[in-house]
Amino acid sequence: MTVGLLEDFHDFEPVQDDFLAAVLSGLTAPQKSLPSKFFYDERGSKLFDQICDLEEYYPTRIELDLLQNHSEEIARYVGSNSHLIEFGSGSSVKIRTLLKAMTDPLSYVPMDISREHLLEAATQLASSFPELPVIAICADYTSGFSFPDLGQGKRTGFFPGSTIGNFLPGDAEKFLAGAKDILQGGGMLIGVDLIKNEETLFAAYNDSKGITAEFNLNLLNRCNSELGANFNTQYFKHSAFYNSPESRIEMHLISLRDQIVSIAGHSIGFSDGESIHTENSCKYSVSGFQSLASRAGFNPTKVWVDPENLFSIHYLEA
Numbered sequence: 001m002t003v004g005l006l007e008d009f010h011d012f013e014p015v016q017d018d019f020l021a022a023v024l025s026g027l028t029a030p031q032k033s034l035p036s037k038f039f040y041d042e043r044g045s046k047l048f049d050q051i052c053d054l055e056e057y058y059p060t061r062i063e064l065d066l067l068q069n070h071s072e073e074i075a076r077y078v079g080s081n082s083h084l085i086e087f088g089s090g091s092s093v094k095i096r097t098l099l100k101a102m103t104d105p106l107s108y109v110p111m112d113i114s115r116e117h118l119l120e121a122a123t124q125l126a127s128s129f130p131e132l133p134v135i136a137i138c139a140d141y142t143s144g145f146s147f148p149d150l151g152q153g154k155r156t157g158f159f160p161g162s163t164i165g166n167f168l169p170g171d172a173e174k175f176l177a178g179a180k181d182i183l184q185g186g187g188m189l190i191g192v193d194l195i196k197n198e199e200t201l202f203a204a205y206n207d208s209k210g211i212t213a214e215f216n217l218n219l220l221n222r223c224n225s226e227l228g229a230n231f232n233t234q235y236f237k238h239s240a241f242y243n244s245p246e247s248r249i250e251m252h253l254i255s256l257r258d259q260i261v262s263i264a265g266h267s268i269g270f271s272d273g274e275s276i277h278t279e280n281s282c283k284y285s286v287s288g289f290q291s292l293a294s295r296a297g298f299n300p301t302k303v304w305v306d307p308e309n310l311f312s313i314h315y316l317e318a
């Protein structure tokens with residue numbers, strides 16, 4: 001389906017039944033949890049953009065610097081005449097640096113679960129690069145969906161934002177192994193957040209303006225608006241901390257009282273202080289991530305790291 005300036009739009013947006021099933025299964029487990037992919041409705045995607053602009057949220061700033069400072073070398077690894085497929089493309093900001101440095105990219109394929117945000121970002125990108133075919137895909141990249149035929153040419157994956165960190169390491173390995181099918185022998189450029197001092201990590205997920213808290217609590221608003229739940233967000237609070245043994249930031253929503261919430265006819269009890277685990281953001285050493293990528297069947301050929309060792313971008317060859 002052609003939409004406005006887009007060459008093509010493939011819509012595999014997850015349906016509400018999937019959301020309800022995930023919410024009920026997550027909230028009836030002994031440790032309550034909700035999958036982080038559901039943060040990203042239209043409001044969640046906008047809040048994430050605001051997080052990216054925060055002083056404390058170093059990953060976006062550093063990754064953009066790395067892309068800008070090494071754009072020509074990165075473009076050489078990607079090669080000319082390549083289809084660029086972005087996993088979790090969000091506002092499609094970082095790809096612009098790469099597209100400017102590349103010669104003759106064949107197409108740009110932004111893929112995201114957040115439908116309206118994807119369409120807006122992809123249309124804006126298409127108007128900035130009028131010669132470039134932009135083929136948008138709304139899909140959950142962890143689910144099976146039929147990837148469109150892009151025609152001939154190398155395919156390169158782009159997975160910035162350390163979104164790979166939202167998978168536990170075993171799942172990240174499986175995800176990368178699966179992405180190889182889409183890439184058909186092409187490489188993957190992937191941003192990975194590094195293990196660092198706890199203060200910097202804590203501040204990045206506990207910003208002083210409270211945007212990350214709003215982003216986290218928006219998940220409950222989404223349950224209310226889409227599933228007819230009756231969460232009172234004033235009775236939950238944001239919590240994020242570094243789980244050092246597991247090298248990951250964990251985000252939770254903590255119930256501030258004993259309460260019962262109704263969701264699509266189901267009553268879910270919360271005790272005072274009980275948590276809903278909403279996100280993991282796993283951090284890696286460079287060598288730790290390279291080993292994981294190797295286990296997934298990639299050859300980690302090149303890595304770019306900033307001088308303070310905060311963030312890394314890896315080029316993985318299939």
Ligand SMILES: C[S@@+](CC[C@H](N)C(=O)[O-])C[C@H]1O[C@@H](n2cnc3c(N)ncnc32)[C@H](O)[C@@H]1O
Pocket residue numbers: 036037040045048052060087088089090091092094111112113114139140141142159160161162163
């Ligand atoms: C951390 S943000 C990164 C956005 C952007 N790539 C960047 O680097 O700024 C994660 C993005 O991945 C998308 N996303 C998360 N889980 C997804 C899934 N399972 N399938 C497709 N997109 C997903 C979100 O909607 C969001 O745009």
